[in-house]
Amino acid sequence: MKICFLGCGNIAQAIIDGLLKNGISSSDIACIERNEQRVESLRAQNLKIIKLEDLALIDLDLIVLAVKPKDALSAEKSISKMAPKVAILSVVAGIEIEKYSQPHCIIRAMPNTACAFCKGVTALYAEDHNSTAFNNANKLFTRVGHVLVLQSEEEMHRFTSIIGSGQAFLFQVLNIYLQELEKIASSNHVAAKSMFQDFISSLGDSFSQDQNFESLISKIKSPGGTTQAGLESLEKNNLDMILQAAFKAAEDRSIEISNEK
Numbered sequence: 468m469k470i471c472f473l474g475c476g477n478i479a480q481a482i483i484d485g486l487l488k489n490g491i492s493s494s495d496i497a498c499i500e501r502n503e504q505r506v507e508s509l510r511a512q513n514l515k516i517i518k519l520e521d522l523a524l525i526d527l528d529l530i531v532l533a534v535k536p537k538d539a540l541s542a543e544k545s546i547s548k549m550a551p552k553v554a555i556l557s558v559v560a561g562i563e564i565e566k567y568s569q570p571h572c573i574i575r576a577m578p579n580t581a582c583a584f585c586k587g588v589t590a591l592y593a594e595d596h597n598s599t600a601f602n603n604a605n606k607l608f609t610r611v612g613h614v615l616v617l618q619s620e621e622e623m624h625r626f627t628s629i630i631g632s633g634q635a636f637l638f639q640v641l642n643i644y645l646q647e648l649e650k651i652a653s654s655n656h657v658a659a660k661s662m663f664q665d666f667i668s669s670l671g672d673s674f675s676q677d678q679n680f681e682s683l684i685s686k687i688k689s690p691g692g693t694t695q696a697g698l699e700s701l702e703k704n705n706l707d708m709i710l711q712a713a714f715k716a717a718e719d720r721s722i723e724i725s726n727e728k
């Protein structure tokens with residue numbers, strides 16, 4: 468499969484890293500990027516750097532549109548001028564298919580940066596789920612993780628919140644834990660970050676062993692003990708409501724972006 472990324476920032480780089488790890492050759496990936504620093508790091512990965520005008524000259528199966536929402540519509544117009552027959556896979560948050568100049572060419576995806584480790588989750592939507600382009604998009608994201616095919620574009624807002632943004636909310640929570648660990652570890656001169664790395668990897672190991680959080684918690688908690696006291700405090704302070712409000716805020720922002728001119 469021949470792919471070109473227009474916009475090669477955080478999410479494109481994560482997808483590219485995953486693809487390179489899972490059987491796609493760097494010679495099958497072209498990149499259009501205007502940020503010089505990014506261009507240097509793409510070159511270091513032996514990726515082809517091309518100009519927008521070159522789109523008219525090369526054979527491609529998909530063009531991945533991975534720019535910020537503010538740049539998306541003008542970038543799509545330029546692509547459609549240069550390569551009107553190539554399907555566009557947009558990972559842009561919020562902007563609906565009908566907003567683009569060539570809506571029939573657009574497939575929407577909402578991946579997360581775990582694609583870099585081939586452990587991503589990507590929501591995928593297009594009006595036609597049977598097209599070659601949709602199959603190619605599905606194959607591309609299956610190489611870098613799990614794919615959830617959506618039946619309506621409306622659902623994309625919720626997936627943007629939970630998949631696209633949700634990872635950052637958990638990083639934020641883990642960072643609070645890391646800061647506490649650093650406070651106690653510094654007096655013992657222990658490398659807190661390396662301890663933390665093993666700790667978060669052990670969370671994944673625990674979940675692989677027993678995919679039930681209540682049961683995992685029950686192995687740590689004892690009646691009237693310290694864990695129970697802490698958990699009761701989290702409940703009293705409405706941790707669930709705090710996180711649900713964050714998911715809702717991200718979803719609302721996605722809807723807001725879709726309504727912006």
Ligand SMILES: NC(=O)c1ccc[n+]([C@@H]2O[C@H](COP(=O)([O-])OP(=O)(O)OC[C@H]3O[C@@H](n4cnc5c(N)ncnc54)[C@H](OP(=O)(O)O)[C@@H]3O)[C@@H](O)[C@H]2O)c1
Pocket residue numbers: 473474475476477478479499500501502505533534535536538542558559560561577578579580631
């Ligand atoms: N980051 C995530 O985890 C994530 C997850 C899912 C979806 N998304 C979506 O993916 C999109 C990109 O996000 P990101 O975090 O990867 O952004 P980013 O790091 O800013 O990457 C976008 C890159 O595209 C470049 N660019 C913009 N317009 C261009 C053009 N016409 N020609 C060439 N290069 C151009 C930008 O250059 P400048 O810096 O000069 O503008 C920037 O380097 C967003 O729409 C976001 O909603 C992001």
